[in-house]
Amino acid sequence: MMSARLTTGQTAEIPGPRKAFLIPKPEVAASMINRARRVLLVVGSEAMRVKTKDGDMIDTAMRLARSGRITVAATGHLLGEFRRRGAKGAHGISLMELGDRLRDPDWGGLDGGGPYDLVVFMGLPYYMEWLVLSGLKNFAPSLRTISLDNTYHPNAGWSLGYSPQQDWIEILDRIVSNVEEVG
Amino acid sequence: MAKRDLSLKIGEFVSSLGTFKDVEIQVGRILEEWEEALGPTPFPEIATLREWDHKLLSRYKPFYMPFCDLCCLCTFGKCDLTGDKRGACGITMAGQQSRIVLLACCIGASAHTEHARKMLNHLIEEYGRDTPLDVALNTNVEAPHVRLVCGIRPRTLRDLDDALTYVEGQLVQLLASTHTGQEGSNIDYESKVFHAGMLDHVAMEIADIAQISVLGFPKGEPEAPLADLGFGAIDPSKPVILVIGHEVLPSIEIVDYLMEHGLFGDVEVGGLCCTAHDTTRYNKSARIIGPISWELRFIRSGIPDVIVIDKQCIRTDVLLEAEKIMAPLIATSEMSCQGLPDLTQEDPERIVEDLVGGRLPGALILDPKKVGEVAVKVAMKIAPKRANFKALLPEDVRALAQRCRRCGECVRACPNNLPIPDAMNEAKTGDLTLLSTLYDVCVGCGRCESACPEDLPIISMINASSSKRISEERFKVRVGRGAIQDVEIREVGRAIVFGEIPGVLALVGCANYPEGGADVSKIAEEFLKRRFIVVASGCAAMAIAMTKDEEGLSLYERYPGVFDAGGLVNVGSCVSNAHITGAAIKIANIFAKRPLRANYEEIADYIYNRVGAVGVAWGAMSQKAASIAAGCWRLGIPVIVGPHGSKYRRMLLGRKEREEDWMVYDARTGERVYVGPAPEHLFYAAETVEEAMVAIAKLTMRPNDTSKGRAVKLSHYIDLYQRYYGGLPEDLHLYVRSSADIPFTMRDQVVAALEKAGWVEGKIASPDPTLLERLVRRRQ
Numbered sequence: 001m002m003s004a005r006l007t008t009g010q011t012a013e014i015p016g017p018r019k020a021f022l023i024p025k026p027e028v029a030a031s032m033i034n035r036a037r038r039v040l041l042v043v044g045s046e047a048m049r050v051k052t053k054d055g056d057m058i059d060t061a062m063r064l065a066r067s068g069r070i071t072v073a074a075t076g077h078l079l080g081e082f083r084r085r086g087a088k089g090a091h092g093i094s095l096m097e098l099g100d101r102l103r104d105p106d107w108g109g110l111d112g113g114g115p116y117d118l119v120v121f122m123g124l125p126y127y128m129e130w131l132v133l134s135g136l137k138n139f140a141p142s143l144r145t146i147s148l149d150n151t152y153h154p155n156a157g158w159s160l161g162y163s164p165q166q167d168w169i170e171i172l173d174r175i176v177s178n179v180e181e182v183g
Numbered sequence: 184m185a186k187r188d189l190s191l192k193i194g195e196f197v198s199s200l201g202t203f204k205d206v207e208i209q210v211g212r213i214l215e216e217w218e219e220a221l222g223p224t225p226f227p228e229i230a231t232l233r234e235w236d237h238k239l240l241s242r243y244k245p246f247y248m249p250f251c252d253l254c255c256l257c258t259f260g261k262c263d264l265t266g267d268k269r270g271a272c273g274i275t276m277a278g279q280q281s282r283i284v285l286l287a288c289c290i291g292a293s294a295h296t297e298h299a300r301k302m303l304n305h306l307i308e309e310y311g312r313d314t315p316l317d318v319a320l321n322t323n324v325e326a327p328h329v330r331l332v333c334g335i336r337p338r339t340l341r342d343l344d345d346a347l348t349y350v351e352g353q354l355v356q357l358l359a360s361t362h363t364g365q366e367g368s369n370i371d372y373e374s375k376v377f378h379a380g381m382l383d384h385v386a387m388e389i390a391d392i393a394q395i396s397v398l399g400f401p402k403g404e405p406e407a408p409l410a411d412l413g414f415g416a417i418d419p420s421k422p423v424i425l426v427i428g429h430e431v432l433p434s435i436e437i438v439d440y441l442m443e444h445g446l447f448g449d450v451e452v453g454g455l456c457c458t459a460h461d462t463t464r465y466n467k468s469a470r471i472i473g474p475i476s477w478e479l480r481f482i483r484s485g486i487p488d489v490i491v492i493d494k495q496c497i498r499t500d501v502l503l504e505a506e507k508i509m510a511p512l513i514a515t516s517e518m519s520c521q522g523l524p525d526l527t528q529e530d531p532e533r534i535v536e537d538l539v540g541g542r543l544p545g546a547l548i549l550d551p552k553k554v555g556e557v558a559v560k561v562a563m564k565i566a567p568k569r570a571n572f573k574a575l576l577p578e579d580v581r582a583l584a585q586r587c588r589r590c591g592e593c594v595r596a597c598p599n600n601l602p603i604p605d606a607m608n609e610a611k612t613g614d615l616t617l618l619s620t621l622y623d624v625c626v627g628c629g630r631c632e633s634a635c636p637e638d639l640p641i642i643s644m645i646n647a648s649s650s651k652r653i654s655e656e657r658f659k660v661r662v663g664r665g666a667i668q669d670v671e672i673r674e675v676g677r678a679i680v681f682g683e684i685p686g687v688l689a690l691v692g693c694a695n696y697p698e699g700g701a702d703v704s705k706i707a708e709e710f711l712k713r714r715f716i717v718v719a720s721g722c723a724a725m726a727i728a729m730t731k732d733e734e735g736l737s738l739y740e741r742y743p744g745v746f747d748a749g750g751l752v753n754v755g756s757c758v759s760n761a762h763i764t765g766a767a768i769k770i771a772n773i774f775a776k777r778p779l780r781a782n783y784e785e786i787a788d789y790i791y792n793r794v795g796a797v798g799v800a801w802g803a804m805s806q807k808a809a810s811i812a813a814g815c816w817r818l819g820i821p822v823i824v825g826p827h828g829s830k831y832r833r834m835l836l837g838r839k840e841r842e843e844d845w846m847v848y849d850a851r852t853g854e855r856v857y858v859g860p861a862p863e864h865l866f867y868a869a870e871t872v873e874e875a876m877v878a879i880a881k882l883t884m885r886p887n888d889t890s891k892g893r894a895v896k897l898s899h900y901i902d903l904y905q906r907y908y909g910g911l912p913e914d915l916h917l918y919v920r921s922s923a924d925i926p927f928t929m930r931d932q933v934v935a936a937l938e939k940a941g942w943v944e945g946k947i948a949s950p951d952p953t954l955l956e957r958l959v960r961r962r963q
Contacts, residue, residue, distance in 0.1 A: 007595075008595075009595065009600070010595050010596070010598075010600075011592070011595045011596050011634060016249075016251065016252030016253065016263075016265060017252055017253070017263045017265055018252070018265045018266070044870065045870050045871045045874075075870055076869075076870035076871040076873070076874050077871050077873035077874045077877070077907040077908055079908045079909070080873075080907050080908045080909045083908070083909040083910065084909065092908055092913075094867070094869065094870065094874060094878075095868075095870050096246065096829070096834050096836060096867055096868055097836060097867075099246060099248070100244075100246040100834065100836045100838070101838075103246070124870070125697070125826050125870065126600065127598075127826070127827070127829070127830065128826055128829050128868070128870060131248035131250070131829050131830065131832065132248060132829075134248050134249050134250070134252075135246060135247060135248035135249070137265070137266070138247070138249055138252070138264075138265060138266055138276050139246075139247065139276075139277075141266050141267070
């Protein structure tokens with residue numbers, strides 16, 4: 001974790017005046033998730049291509065969701081993959097629609113349970129996540145956002161940095177394990 | 184009223200003041216009556232259609248995703264606009280984002296308008312102002328946009344000039360509104376965006392109907408000829424002239440020079456981007472090499488002997504690339520001079536000598552006719568000298584790959600994060616398989632090379648690894664046919680409006696694809712099989728051609744070019760996009776008999792509520808694509824872009840769960856009724872091609888669908904959703920108005936889903952829908 005760097009996923013993505021705090025260790029991210037009242041985990045279409053300790057990022061998302069305190073939003077057409085793997089609780093929504101609703105403090109959420117106070121992003125095309133996080137940074141000021149991808153997302157509230165792949169796999173696993181322990 | 188100048192042209196006039204030659208005097212204007220009454224909004228100003236725009240924007244609210252948190256347009260700045268901060272001028276982040284969107288659309292619309300102006304002036308000069316317009320067979324409504332927006336019925340090139348002058352004036356006003364200290368409302372900026380889009384479609388229409396009328400392009404013929412596309416369509420043993428850009432005049436002069444001198448079979452003329460489309464519309468024996476993203480890869484192949492550029496979407500480093508392969512560059516437009524000396528007035532033979540002898544790397548020649556002569560002579564003289572030029576060979580790749588440090592900078596520079604270091608790693612062992620697979624998904628931008636600390640020619644290495652396959656690529660594309668005939672509109676208008684033809688899908692735009700152009704072809708084939716009308720233009724029309732079935736046939740060879748269910752219509756180049764929206768306008772006018780002349784709101788209201796058209800710009804890249812989309816929005820036509828389209832930084836999204844957003848007037852009674860979220864969005868970026876396909880099917884639904892039509896549309900939506908998402912759509916209950924809407928073959932599962940959602944029959948109305956209160960015929 002010490003080697004995590006503030007390296008953005010694409011060279012031209014220059015942070016603005018307000019940029020994400022670097023998550024210093026997995027326990028910090030886990031603690032934010034554990035302390036949140038309503039957590040939404042947004043999983044994007046790249047998730048199947050990203051290997052993790054659980055298999056791929058979809059498996060890791062399903063593991064997080066089993067803690068019972070996290071709602072999963074599958075963007076793109078990823079819901080089909082969640083369903084094929086037997087994850088019944090995932091909700092499908094396009095990333096643009098989701099971003100639009102998350103800026104609305106009166107939105108009732110995907111399950112009607114009320115607005116979310118923490119949104120965790122992973123597995124999206126880098127530039128799409130960057131843009132939606134920018135929309136939320138500017139137009140949903142009270143919403144907390146975290147990016148768990150293996151890259152720095154300056155528009156998130158908190159972001160992992162870039163780490164060697166095996167290190168990142170360990171970091172992600174420690175975050176999920178910590179949430180499981182508390183959950 | 185159509186306006187006509189009375190002009191007097193005098194060859195030579197001798198007076199006490201001196202002798203004047205070629206004097207043209209315009210005296211007053213003759214007003215010409217037209218049987219159709221003038222509508223409420225001729226030559227609309229910026230605010231004329233504001234109320235209509237605000238109606239749409241109250242449903243489809245902008246969702247901004249700033250690319251940059253700053254404004255740096257004036258010297259007060261930089262201003263940090265993050266969150267709720269304001270700039271020194273008082274602007275908000277939302278205001279600034281909408282301002283940037285307007286700037287982009289002004290750029291796009293200006294590019295088409297400049298193109299139209301150049302084309303129109305040239306044709307008037309060459310053929311005369313009174314040259315009649317002859318746009319399409321079996322067609323009276325020759326210019327739906329000009330008629331709708333300006334309220335004039337153009338009969339000659341001169342008439343188009345009035346409309347274009349109006350567009351130019353409005354664009355200046357729109358641009359002025361982006362100055363510091365002007366508009367303070369983001370919604371009013373968005374209305375101006377719509378205005379820019381509307382103007383853009385007028386300009387595109389003018390450019391295309393002028394060139395169709397005069398240059399002998401196909402006149403709306405469904406069975407326009409097939410042309411060759413691909414690297415393999417070019418015979419590299421002959422001298423090769425590569426034309427790049429969007430304005431066809433220089434290319435036509437090249438073709439004419441070859442024909443006049445009996446050289447056409449001796450020299451290859453191939454094009455990239457829309458100039459290629461329009462050259463084949465002029466002469467089907469010209470070749471289309473490919474979309475704009477192939478520019479680097481084709482130049483690097485070393486095949487072109489001379490490169491001729493005109494305007495728009497040309498690489499600005501084209502001169503450097505041309506020099507690398509020792510091919511002279513001829514620039515032909517003030518839009519893109521490339522620092523070259525202006526030799527327009529020079530003797531052609533001397534220009535040829537200087538270019539062939541290597542004394543000049545290129546020349547600016549602003550006379551298309553001279554371009555024709557010079558390009559051909561240079562190509563023929565220089566080709567033997569370049570015969571020994573060799574592009575990078577597959578056997579060279581291994582040695583180059585050894586220099587790769589796996590630093591990953593190429594991946595971070597790549598728009599699609601392609602695994603270039605992994606491919607280089609394999610290439611180090613002599614295995615070029617992975618490098619070769621990148622060929623299909625690379626957008627050819629070359630940013631990887633700029634980022635590489637070892638200056639590896641990555642694009643050339645990808646080319647070399649695929650060289651054999653590339654040289655054999657040859658596809659058939661239907662030549663751009665131009666407008667949709669009035670008679671075709673009469674045939675299909677009813678089926679489209681009542682929903683029995685499930686939709687009109689327009690595949691348009693550039694080649695900035697997330698995973699290659701094959702996705703566009705995949706979308707086209709899916710919806711052709713579903714009996715949609717599929718219309719295409721520009722680079723998207725090329726991508727559709729670039730897959731073959733087992734028998735080696737492209738989609739253009741397998742589907743007819745007719746504007747009817749299951750038809751695949753290539754309208755042509757960028758400016759031909761006006762015919763796609765023009766077809767929607769003509770449905771309202773010809774089929775539904777709605778007055779067209781200067782009657783924008785009513786026609787747009789008709790299209791929005793009744794015509795199930797959806798635009799998809801899967802590889803949208805340019806500002807022109809933005810303004811084309813904006814013209815669709817004002818007409819109520821939703822547009823889907825690919826993931827890179829999210830970088831337009833603003834979506835126009837509906838909220839389907841808010842019933843109050845989806846109320847319309849029933850024109851029969853004046854009652855306000857709920858019609859459901861159809862169409863749900865006006866502008867929307869899809870993350871995957873599968874998501875886009877489901878969205879296409881959904882966005883074709885309109886309040887006016889008959890039950891039969893809605894059932895057909897729902898069956899496509901449900902079927903595609905089941906295929907890609909599994910299960911039934913969760914919003915099904917928002918689109919089923921009565922049990923008669925339920926697709927027969929899906930009845931049991933749909934009924935079960937509706938019961939679970941608490942659906943109530945009849946809650947969603949099927950009125951004679953309109954957003955315009957003035958169109959209510961009788962009050963209850």
